[in-house]
Amino acid sequence: MNAKKNHITLFLVILAIGISVKNIFTNFNIDSAFQLVMDYRWAQGDHYFAQMWEPYMMSTFLTAPFVKLYLVLFHTTTGIVLYMQLIGVLIKAGLTLVLYKFIAKHLEDVSLARAMAFLFFLIYPKDLPFAEYSNMEMYFTLLLGLTLFAYLQSGRKWQLYLSALWMCCLVLSYPSNLLVAIAAFFVLVFYGKIRDALLFTATCVVAGAAYILLILRHISFARLKESIHGMLAIETSHSASFLDKMWLYFLDAYKYALLFLILHILTYGIAKLFLDNGRTIAGDIAGFSVTTENSRAAGPTTALGFNRIAINCTGFAVVADSFFLIEAVAAAIYVTLYQGKYTKFAYALLLISLMMTGFRYRKLLSDKSKMLYRILSIFSVLNFLSTILLTNLNLAASFPYLLIGAVAALIPMSNGVRAAKETAIAGDDLGDVKTLPANSNYRISALCRFTAIIVFGFLVARSCILIQPLSGEIPTLFQIRGLVKHGPATGIVTSYMGAYMQNESYAEWQDLVPEGSKIYLVGDAVDVLGYLYKESEVAGPSTVPTPGYNDSIAAYWQQNPDKYPDIIVCSCWYGETALAPDDWMLRYLETTYPATTVVDGKYWRYYIR
Known part of the structure; x- marks a missing residue:
């Protein structure tokens, strides 16, 4: 069994490396270039608010030192894009390893750790490996959630201070993530002590004040106000009013809600056919909320302590949700193939589906697992809300910011699958309650494996095939026709026009x-x-x-x-x-x-x- 798990892990690592190599050479667009040039300004000595009136300039704290290092070592910008792409992948790989080790240690489930790590590594909110602000939101949301959970488990003060540091980094990455800071405060109040919450807040305030003082070394307060006013006047792409944005989001949201309603109706019909006798227990959907503790006192239990009546409910739920996820993948494939401009909605379908599915099994979790699941999910939802407050993206393109919540959803989903695998065997004396068919255990296990292959297979295929070009519509890997031969993007393979414009412009600039x-x-x-x-x-x-x-x-x-x-x-x-x-x-x-x-x-x- 261990050898088999090691082979699976090795396969996933090789697959992740292959996808990363592809992303490094193909997924670089105007957003990545914007972050790189901001880093370049910082490396040249421009200061925030004095010379830089950039709306996302605070997010340069992570990547700008790497740009400075490249310029010092090589005295050129040629090839700097591939270098920074590699840095982004290495940062993501490091955090993936942290997540894997953390889950394996604290939840003692290597299979779950492997699945969570692979999902986290596979998805980027903008499909860009460059460590720009959207990816940084994911980095620091994850680190904040894990470190805060570790503190609540151990009580070690250095972990609380480290959590405050990650919180500051998250706000620098995207300022509206102050919403997450409020959530972190109440998490500490709920699971810890009010003193912990106040200490966390005080640490954030002190760190923020110190950062502001560093900025004021290069600019007076009066000029700082003028700079902020000027920066907001120039940045017009995010100038829509709050009410206008909320109305547009509502128009998007009702269409998605209708789609998910249709998927759920299809789901329960198919699941009923799959299990032959379908919903054998009255009100079985309520089985989603049966807790492990309560179910033990309700009747016969299995080896893992799950009540067998509850398992029948959970068994149906797992089958239904498996078909739900498969249908979501089918819809995502349709969107990707035939609605290219909505390609980000393919992520939206799967991430939201995973979060909805995980939410239904949350009460099967132990207190420890439930705490981690809640923290990561709450932070992820607020991270998403923080993003749509400021972004000029539509709702579908913003859903990938729920990545951390989708990763966390695998925690309760894994418990649901374990419970379903212990489905009661037909013939047990459970009173008037019918059990699932005798072969349900095998059928449910096979369906769960098939669903996992379908979901991760789609995400892998999408990551392998779609690219983010330097210009034009999003093509596939098979439509790559150009290679950038000169300048900062040397080595990038992209669309024909993207590469042609880079090569021609670079040559022109050398003369003029x-x-x-x-x-x-x-x-x-x-x-x-x-x-x-x-x-x-x-x-x-x-x-x-x-x-x-x-x-x-x-x-x-x-x-x-x-x-x-x-x-x-x-x-x-x-x-x-x-x-x-x-x-x-x-x-x-x-x-x-x-x-x-x-x-x-x-x-x-x-x-x-």
Whole structure:
């Protein structure tokens, strides 16, 4: 048995390595480039709020030191993309190992630990291995949950302080995760002592205050307020009102709710046929909530202490949920194949399905397992809510932020499967209660294995086939036609146009942009990787690919006259700029910016002073 488990583990490790290699070379897009350029600014010495008015600049604390190290060692940006992709995979692998060891130690279930670790490693919220802010949310949500649980089990104060550190890192990754901090406070009150909650909060406040003081070393408080105002004015892609966003989310949510209702109706019909006699116990759906402790006093028990009547209920539940997950996979495959622009909804279907399924078996858990499950699930849901408060993504594209909750759902699901495998054998004297057919044990076990293969098989196939290109629609691995041969993204394989535009733009910049120039890239959905084509200085307030252009940019240059650009480069398509005729930036370029030379390239227009 141990040899078989070792072989399974080895197979999963080899599979994970293969997927990681593929992701490193194929999954890099405009969001990854944005994070990389923010890291580059920090490495060059730009300071938060003083020179950097980036909406996600605080998230550079994890990756920027790696960019600095690369620049110091190699004195070039060539190849830096593959290097940072590798760093992202290694960080995820390290956290996966932590999760595996933690579950194997605290819950004493190696099979569960293996499944949770593999699911965590397999999924990225944006399908990007780069350690950008969406992945960092997953990193620190997981670390916070595990460390807080460890403290509540052991009472060691250093674990409480470490939890507070992870909480601070989570807020830096995405500020609205203050919601998670509130949840952490009440978790400590509920499971520990009010003193623990206050100490946790005080540690977070002290660490946050120290961080603010570090920022104020480079900027006055008055100027800090001006910078925040300017940053919010430039960042227009997240400017929709709260009520407007909630209405759009509601319009999305009711469609998903209808889909899940249909899946559940199909599920119970199929499960009834599968078990022949179907729901043999009146009110068997209530069996989902039968606790282990209560069931022991209710009648005959199995070797593991599960009440046999409850097991009949659980057996039906496991069969029903197995078919539910298989149906969710079928729907996800349809979305992936025929609704390409909704490809993230494939993740949404499975992650939500896993969370719903796990929730139904929560009361089969021991107190210890239930605590960990609750902590991770609550943090994950609030993590998701924190994200949709600020993001400009639709609801389907935001659901992958429930990753930690889906991973936690495997804890109660594993208990449900164990209970179902102990299904009572027909003929036992359980009064008037009918039992499941004699071969149910085998059939349920086989169905559970089949379901696991289907769910993980789909996730593996999706991770292997879909890529995140540098530009254009999301293609598959079989549609890759281009290789980036020069510049920071050297070695990336992507769509034909993505690679062609990188190679052509890089060659063009070598002729037109002098080394060490101060550059500002403008346009609509700007490819900010251009900042790294040469050793240049970012000469604008923000490198966000979709900024709004207004008087705040001129105010930035008044605050930072040393950041006034030598060259403003506007994205274009063979002479046609990406800016609207009445855009503030285009008017500024034509009437105010002292350009002595204007050169039209293939994909850029260069205003050189």
